[in-house]
Amino acid sequence: MKNKTLLSHRNIEPENGVLYLVGTPIGNLADISQRALNILGKVFYIACEDTRQTKKIMQNYEIFNKMESFNSHNGFKKIPKIIDSLKKGNSIALVSDAGMPGICDPGEELVRCTILAGHEVIAVPGPCAAITALVSSGLPSSKFIFEGFLPKKKIDREKILLGISICEKTTILYESPHRIHKLLKELKKFCGGSREMRIARELTKKFEEHIGKNIDEIIDFFENKNPKGEFTILIKGIENKKNKNIDNNDLREELHELVSLGLSLNSASKYLSKKNNISKRTIYNLY
DSSP states (O other), rough: HHHHHHHHGGGGOOOTHHHHHHOOSSSGGGGHHHHHHHHHHSSSEESSSOOOHHHHHHHHTTTTOEEESSTTTHHHHHHHHHHHHHHHOOOEEOOOOSSSSSSSSTTTHHHHHHHHHTOOEEEOOOHHHHHHHTTTTOOOOSHHHHHEESSHHHHHHHHHHHHHHHOOSEEEEOOGGHHHHHHHHHHHHHHHHTTTTEEEETTTTTEEEEOOSSHHHHHHHHTTOOOOEEEEEEEEEOOOOOTTTOHHHHHHHHHHEEETEEEHHHHHHHHHHHHOOOHHHHTTTTT
């Protein structure tokens, strides 16, 4: 009976004029759903972040359908073509290289434009590295913040790092292997080496790995190593410091350090005010 239920999805035709967001495996090809395979096989065509990656799924499950690239380089130019095809009643599937499309890729803008044009968007759920890493990390998972890849511009990057350092919720980041060393140093600078943190690497793949207990331990782990694979970083939020005694000398020292790093006195005071639940004026007067 169970097998008949699964097979019945093969006979369901995609709706006309609908953009389907299809979640695909983040490593293990067995993690794709029967519904996703059905949609990929029956839509008018598949818009792929990288056709070479999607082709692996298609070949593995013997699916034959048209594929077109849709990525950060050509996505904005191709949105009008996709909208026009939807207007003609065609159904189109959007997939990323791995996981749910629209997370850290140009699919977000396509979804917005599709809805504004009056067409329906339907998500076909699938794997997501952020959620997979979060629930297996042992860190608080009922409330969290997802930041994705940090911006490259220093001022924008440090603004987010400051936010992470005072956030009470678990923060999730993505990072590539050639930038992981830099990110770890920045996290230690803003959050301290004892902050609880986990790194998940190569999720669902043969060499899946969950690394570390805190920032210092993870830095030691990667010392003299050439990191490989894709990384999902999880940083535990700080405890609520309300009603805790705070030493003014420590506060003053931290204020001077932030100013010496380039923050204005106003910005540094605002940051410490939020971090320690103390009025901004009180901190400002410590300078």
